Amino acid sequence: MKRFFALTLLAALSLPTAAAAQTPRRVIIDTDPGVDDAMAILLALNSPELKVEALTVVSGNVEAWQGLENALKLVSLAGRCDLPVAGGTQHPLNQKLITAQFWHGRNGLAGVELPASKCKADSRFGPDLIIELVHKYPHEVTLIPIGPLTNIALAVSKDPSIVPLVKDIVIMGGSISGGNVDGAAEANIYGDPEAASIVFNAGWMVTMVGSDVGERTIMTRKYLTDLQAQHGPESDFVAKLFDFYLPRSEQSGYAGAPMYDPLAVATAIDPTLVTLKDMHVDVETKGEFTRGETVANRMGSNEKNVLHGDHYEIEGVIELKPNARVCLASDADRFLKLFISRIKGK
Numbered sequence: 173m174k175r176f177f178a179l180t181l182l183a184a185l186s187l188p189t190a191a192a193a194q195t196p197r198r199v200i201i202d203t204d205p206g207v208d209d210a211m212a213i214l215l216a217l218n219s220p221e222l223k224v225e226a227l228t229v230v231s232g233n234v235e236a237w238q239g240l241e242n243a244l245k246l247v248s249l250a251g252r253c254d255l256p257v258a259g260g261t262q263h264p265l266n267q268k269l270i271t272a273q274f275w276h277g278r279n280g281l282a283g284v285e286l287p288a289s290k291c292k293a294d295s296r297f298g299p300d301l302i303i304e305l306v307h308k309y310p311h312e313v314t315l316i317p318i319g320p321l322t323n324i325a326l327a328v329s330k331d332p333s334i335v336p337l338v339k340d341i342v343i344m345g346g347s348i349s350g351g352n353v354d355g356a357a358e359a360n361i362y363g364d365p366e367a368a369s370i371v372f373n374a375g376w377m378v379t380m381v382g383s384d385v386g387e388r389t390i391m392t393r394k395y396l397t398d399l400q401a402q403h404g405p406e407s408d409f410v411a412k413l414f415d416f417y418l419p420r421s422e423q424s425g426y427a428g429a430p431m432y433d434p435l436a437v438a439t440a441i442d443p444t445l446v447t448l449k450d451m452h453v454d455v456e457t458k459g460e461f462t463r464g465e466t467v468a469n470r471m472g473s474n475e476k477n478v479l480h481g482d483h484y485e486i487e488g489v490i491e492l493k494p495n496a497r498v499c500l501a502s503d504a505d506r507f508l509k510l511f512i513s514r515i516k517g518k
């Protein structure tokens with residue numbers, strides 16, 4: 173057993189170095205910042221495995237204007253005014269916007285007032301910028317949507333030719349075991365189910381990092397003490413986010429703060445942090461109790477029912493093609509250590 177642990181430890185330690193030595197992955201983060209969005213963005217900007225090409229902002233946790241302002245303040249904090257930050261859609265495709273100040277504070281950033289941004293917004297429309305960058309770097313760009321999927325749905329609807337040109341799409345959204353909005357739906361999918369349906373059916377394999385795994389990947393006070401021990405502009409800011417987010421999560425029955433969006437970014441940094449399984453996932457857009465649910469087929473098939481006189485008879489099964497790599501579990505301890513070390517670095 174000792175030898176096993178030693179080897180595992182060695183593998184864990186050598187991974188970041190090996191990954192960093194490779195060419196960084198180009199990523200676009202589509203975001204509705206958002207407390208956990210802010211953490212996810214800073215994690216990405218501090219990770220040598222990733223080259224963030226742009227942030228595109230979608231309405232979600234906060235209104236679109238507030239999200240854009242927050243994104244610009246975050247890149248300013250990180251000293252990254254070179255990074256394009258583009259506004260996107262103002263509202264979901266087919267329903268009213270649902271904002272989440274309850275979870276994210278009045279300004280979406282836990283009420284923490286960052287200095288005014290030194291960075292300016294890019295004039296391009298978010299979905300158009302996604303299309304442009306995917307064509308500029310064919311087969312190289314990984315999309316990381318960590319808000320409702322409205323911008324991504326608009327991009328693939330306007331230019332379906334980007335689908336085979338995208339290297340990967342890692343979304344924070346959905347769940348295969350109950351929702352965090354209600355019994356069925358996770359917030360990003362619930363925020364725009366029609367957009368989510370377009371994205372899951374676009375013809376690519378979606379890597380789905382759902383709320384059910386995010387809720388088992390939690391920042392607790394034990395880990396937070398380590399983060400608080402180091403002072404710097406970014407670590408102090410993230411510690412302040414947790415001052416709001418951790419008690420809010422605990423009051424709502426969680427054992428700590430779910431690390432939803434940062435786990436999606438971490439999956440792009442190091443896929444060995446999570447366990448994935450190919451499945452076919454449909455998005456419920458109707459349903460009395462289930463609108464916005466990601467309905468995952470774990471068997472890979474549906475029963476084939478054929479009408480025989482006055483009744484149907486099962487004649488076999490119809491195979492389903494997987495459209496998603498569904499995250500089943502994470503190595504929470506290794507993820508939290510990675511997250512803290514990257515944020516403490518700044």
Ligand SMILES: [Ca+2]
Nearest residue numbers: 206209318319
């Ligand atoms: Ca988000």
